[in-house]
Amino acid sequence: MPELTMNDGVLFFPVTPFDGSDRVDTELLGQHVAGRVADGAAAVFAACGTGEFHALAHDEYETAVAAAVAAAAGAVPVVAGTGGPLGHARACARSAEQLGADGLLVMPPYLVGGPQSGLVAYVEAIAAATGLPLIVYHRGAATFTPESVEALLRIPSVVGVKDGVGDIAVAQQFVRVAAASGREVLFFNGLLTAELSQAAYRAVGVPLYSSAVFAMAPDIATAFYVALRDGDSERTAALLDGFYSPLVRLRDETPGFAVSLIKTGLRLGGLPVGSVRAPLVDPTSEQTARLAALLDRGRELVA
Template identity: 50%
Template sequence: MPAHAAPPLSSRLSGLLFFPVTAFDADGAFDPSGYRAHLEARIDDGAGAVFAACGTGEFPALAPAEYERCVGLAVEAVAGRVPVLAGTGYGTTLAVEYARAAERAGADGLLVLPPYNAESGQDGLLRHYTLLAQATELDLVLYQRDHLAFTPATVAELAAVPNIVGFKDGRGDLDLMLRIVSAVRTAGREDFLFFNGMPTAEMTQQAYRAIGVPLYSSAIFCFAPDLARAFHQALEKGDSATLATITDVFLRPYVELRRLRPGYAVSLVKAATRAAGHPVGSVRAPLTEPEPEHLRTLLELLDRVRGALA
């Protein structure tokens, strides 16, 4: 469905934002049946939106044809129940090609990962994102992470582009993020969306919500939807006791575990998703599988927090 035929994303994005892992078979090829099963299970678990072929979904590891098929399967599985956003990235030319593939596949919007050369300065970023927005009818959510940092003035200027509808932060600089929120608000874009995109965003969401960032990614939802729901419900209700239990018993030790190896923000999530009964396969190079003892530790943490919540 073309983006202009549906209500704006600003009115449709809420709840638990699901970032599915991409399923591969034993030979490392894209596995549509495993991917569909993973999607349908989590949609039934209450996903508020699906972000297909994004960071957790190993976007950089997907060939263009796989990417379009992956997004198309997400659209089919969702069947209009919640919005589907697809990842895009690299330089402007490639980002436009992926955006057009996402359009053909029926996506509602795009999560725009950092461009290949983010050292081009703020003028270069303005040009990159403006050209991408002009090349597609889809709504865009910009993603600040890794080596890419926006200035508040740049985000406020980009927020004036009609189909740039949101900004996601994966750097964790709350001072910068508050200044960005303030700059966009001062510029009069009241419907602009702000997201916490930190790995294991639940760990920082209470702080992000306090500065005007209500939405967050939930990689935990891939492998422990019950825990992700319990956290989200406690956050909505202001249940500080439950939030403290989940933070102390699970989130803090899980984040420390995740930091033991590069790439665990994806590979540990995928291994835990397999352990939860979804045949999604291994990660693709250059990511590597987690150490078996680290996965065991994660599963023990899940048992512990479920016991504490019970």
């Protein structure tokens, strides 16, 4: 049975940098990944949502995954994204395995929905294409029931579930299904800006969460992670009120800003990762200035 283990720390979702000719900038991606691994990332989730999986051609996907694997250098696991059209998902799964990834995050199928049996079959088809362990993303067109999660956990290579729906009661049912199965299962809070909801997820047995903020501001993200882990409610509240809540308000102004703001924050920090690809858009100059002020405020709170 495939295994995927992760150490204590923040889960890192790198952006995919594009150069002036709109090509994947492998040197910059390697710098981005190596730097965040040194900052204490517990795992690297390459070419996933924050990495604009939706906008990458297959050869670009391979370029991004290869660069992330090389930069992580075995220090932490590298989990590559897959999903979308089934043929594309299978091809990405095979490529990721060949390139040395340690696991796959299975994102929803493209455009169409399906019944629960079809969604389980979608994951089964990807599992049949690779020997890598799979984390299933519960979100959007791939919203599962507890009964379907029970079926997914009968697939030997399914080792985790990432929740992007936000129904705490259902998330707790997933945890209970896993407990009844006797399997060790990795559960993740995968909501946008997951820091805002992580205390609730921890309470129902979901200790892991994805942090897009870690990609642009590892000092702020790590400070929050440590405060939450150690039960420092005063510091957690200060970061939530002074940084994360205002960041979410800015994020919610424009669709796609969950990715766009992260790339902008990296550019503000001196890493020229380029713009997002359509249909996403970059922030306006006024929004960029507000993001810069928020990052300054977050670092004041950390200090």
